[in-house]
Amino acid sequence: MGKQALVNRLRWYYPMERMHAYLTFPVIAVYLLWANAFRNVFFLLYGLLACIIILVQGQHYWKLKLHRLIGKDIEEEKNLQFFKQAKRLNLALVALMPIVGVVQWYVADWEIKAENLLAWALLANAFAVLEHLNYYHRQLSIDNxxxxxxxxxxxxLKISSLAKDLAENKI
Structure with a gap:
């Protein structure tokens, strides 16, 4: 993909990622809290929170790449540190997923109940793991x-752009 095509793509792509991080997933979380008891959906909410955190990182990365391509200054060292710390945070979030899932199951008296939305919770948590892999390891999204x-x-699969940038210590 040429530079101008990439610029054009990032001009719509990073705002879309930002919209999902700051609007779509939070609205879903608020709806879940409105429609369900917290004790029934906290594993699902945890997965959504992990998705939001990772999508915030992703939209920030794509914004930086766009700024770099169009010649705007970015604080490279500060942002590299941000992504290195964010990667560690993501790994901690992923490591806690089974624990949060077991706590949800315990609160449900060790029963799988429809009101716990367990399938949706597993899906949200799996999506967060896939998003982390997509940004920090291998490009899972094949959309062009x-x-x-x-x-x-x-x-x-390609090594993700962020993984390459972190390995080369540049954005």
Whole structure:
């Protein structure tokens, strides 16, 4: 993908990620709290919170990449430190997921109940894990033809842009 095509893509892509981080997922969380008892949905809310935290990181990264491409200054060292710390935070959030899930199950008297929305909770937590992998390890989202061609040609997923930038210590 050429530079101008990437700039055009990031001009709509990072605001979309930002909208999901600051609007879509929080609205879902508020609705869940309104419609359900907290004790029944806290594992689901935990997964949504993890998604929000990771999406905030992702939209920030894409904003920085756009700014770099159009010649705006970015505080590279400060942002590299942010992403290194965020990666550690994400790993802690992922490590706590089974514990939060077991606590949810305990609160439900060790029963799987429909009102606990367990399937949705597992989905939200799995989505957070996949988002972390997508940003910090391998690009899981294949949403344009250059990505499709790369996967077909190399028979593997690309290393994510953020993972490359962290390895090279530059944004």
């Amino acid at each position: 033809m250059p990505d499709v061609h790369y996967v077909i040609r190399n028979k593997k």
